[in-house]
Amino acid sequence: MVFIMNSQYKAKAELYSDQASIKQLNQKLKESQDLYVYYYQVNCEHCKRVSPFLIPLAKKQGKEFTILNLEKYPDGWNQMFIMETPTLIYYRNGQEFGRIEGEHTEEEYKNFFKKY
Numbered sequence: 001m002v003f004i005m006n007s008q009y010k011a012k013a014e015l016y017s018d019q020a021s022i023k024q025l026n027q028k029l030k031e032s033q034d035l036y037v038y039y040y041q042v043n044c045e046h047c048k049r050v051s052p053f054l055i056p057l058a059k060k061q062g063k064e065f066t067i068l069n070l071e072k073y074p075d076g077w078n079q080m081f082i083m084e085t086p087t088l089i090y091y092r093n094g095q096e097f098g099r100i101e102g103e104h105t106e107e108e109y110k111n112f113f114k115k116y
Contacts (some may be wrong), residue, residue, distance in 0.1 A: 018065060018066050019069055022068070025080075032091070034064065034090070038087075039080065039087040040070065044086065057109055084101050088109070100112045
C-alpha cells in the first residue's frame with residue numbers, strides 16, 4: 001500500500017515538474033520564440049482529468065512548455081487574462097498566438113498542437 005501511494009505521488013510530482021512562478025514565466029516569455037503555457041488549479045476537477053494526457057502531449061511538441069499553478073500564483077489570472085481552467089496558451093515571440101480554454105478531449109488538444 002505504501003509503495004502504491006509513493007508511486008502515485010511520484011507520478012503526480014513528475015507530471016507537474018515544469019512549473020514556473022509568474023516571474024519565471026514572464027522571463028520565459030521574453031526569451032522564448034515559441035512557448036506553450038498550461039494554466040491550471042490543483043483543485044480543478046477539469047484539470048485533474050486533462051493533465052494526465054495534456055502535459056505529456058505538450059512535452060512531446062518539441063517546443064518549450066511550462067506550467068503555472070493559479071492557486072499558488074493567483075495574480076496570474078489577471079496578468080495573463082485567464083478566464084477558466086484548464087487553459088493552454090501558445091505564445092510566439094512573447095505574444096499570445098493561440099488559446100484553448102476549458103476541458104477538451106485529447107484529440108482536440110492534439111489538433112491545437114497541430115495548428116500551432
